[in-house]
Amino acid sequence: MTVDAVTPDTGVAVRATGLTLRYGRTTALDGVSLTFGTGVTGLLGPNGAGKTTLLRIVATAISPDAGQLTVLGHDPRTGPGRLAVRRRLGYLPQDPGFHTGFTVFEFVDYVAILKELDRRRERHAEVRRVVAAVGLDGQRRTRIRALSGGMRQRVALAAALVGDPALLILDEPTVGLDPEQRMRFRELFAELGDGRTVLLSTHQTEDVMSLCREVVVIDHGAVRFTGSPADLAALADGRVWTSAGREPDALASWRTGTGLYRHVGDPPPGAELLAPTIEDGYLTLVDLAGAQGGNR
Numbered sequence: 001m002t003v004d005a006v007t008p009d010t011g012v013a014v015r016a017t018g019l020t021l022r023y024g025r026t027t028a029l030d031g032v033s034l035t036f037g038t039g040v041t042g043l044l045g046p047n048g049a050g051k052t053t054l055l056r057i058v059a060t061a062i063s064p065d066a067g068q069l070t071v072l073g074h075d076p077r078t079g080p081g082r083l084a085v086r087r088r089l090g091y092l093p094q095d096p097g098f099h100t101g102f103t104v105f106e107f108v109d110y111v112a113i114l115k116e117l118d119r120r121r122e123r124h125a126e127v128r129r130v131v132a133a134v135g136l137d138g139q140r141r142t143r144i145r146a147l148s149g150g151m152r153q154r155v156a157l158a159a160a161l162v163g164d165p166a167l168l169i170l171d172e173p174t175v176g177l178d179p180e181q182r183m184r185f186r187e188l189f190a191e192l193g194d195g196r197t198v199l200l201s202t203h204q205t206e207d208v209m210s211l212c213r214e215v216v217v218i219d220h221g222a223v224r225f226t227g228s229p230a231d232l233a234a235l236a237d238g239r240v241w242t243s244a245g246r247e248p249d250a251l252a253s254w255r256t257g258t259g260l261y262r263h264v265g266d267p268p269p270g271a272e273l274l275a276p277t278i279e280d281g282y283l284t285l286v287d288l289a290g291a292q293g294g295n296r
């Protein structure tokens with residue numbers, strides 16, 4: 001399927017320059033400049049880093065105080081620009097609000113109506129398609145109030161998929177899912193990233209490793225890293241080691257299932273080094289940012 005996900009001249013679906021947003025005295029975003037192209041990009045960062053704020057701005061739910069933004073070739077500061085973006089956008093917010101008296105079908109159908117799918121027969125076919133895509137075929141007639149948290153998350157994803165959007169914004173989409181569902185979702189996201197732009201905020205480094213072409217790390221409202229998952233892991237090259245006991249000087253130390261301790265930080269002489277994971281790279285980066293005065 002061909003989807004016009006990007007502005008044809010540049011291959012870039014989202015271009016942000018100097019985005020800044022404050023909530024009172026809190027600077028949630030502090031001059032963020034980024035571009036997002038096709039494929040799945042993962043957004044990592046500690047709690048309160050500014051990930052949701054960035055995604056909400058790109059999804060046209062809020063406006064920045066300063067900076068420039070182009071989404072799918074449109075300027076969301078203008079009314080027509082916002083409308084054009086919203087028509088081609090799928091957004092799964094962190095706390096999706098549900099009308100819990102609706103059945104799964106009714107809720108997704110309601111979203112499809114809001115997305116201007118006017119023809120009933122085609123709309124219903126689309127609702128069935130997205131409900132099946134998230135594995136809820138058997139629950140179409142179940143009221144949302146009777147669903148588990150993970151199943152509600154799947155309903156929210158189905159709603160985001162309605163109309164086959166060119167840009168998908170998923171804020172912690174795998175929260176509350178069991179391992180089997182998480183694997184299914186990864187597969188679905190990877191498929192969706194084929195020809196579309198998918199922005200995915202997550203605390204799951206395994207999701208990023210297995211799915212994302214590109215990773216962005218945000219901390220204290222600023223971009224600390226952009227690159228591939230392998231590049232992020234490589235930041236901890238030579239800084240991960242194992243030993244029999246805890247190491248108080250390491251950035252992070254934890255006991256593994258084998259009974260040995262794994263450490264990230266400056267290794268002592270002669271330490272047994274390990275290949276770093278993306279989580280090790282992330283821990284190294286966030287600590288470095290803190291040491292270099294990452295506080296607001």
Ligand SMILES: Nc1ncnc2c1ncn2[C@@H]1O[C@H](COP(=O)(O)OP(=O)(O)OP(=O)(O)O)[C@@H](O)[C@H]1O
Binds near residue numbers: 026050051052053054
């Ligand atoms: N509506 C709001 N009013 C006031 N402060 C807010 C509001 N929304 C977010 N913030 C603050 O802005 C900062 C960035 O929050 P944001 O939700 O973007 O972070 P996040 O990276 O998505 O965090 P998490 O991983 O916990 O979801 C935080 O300090 C947060 O407390």
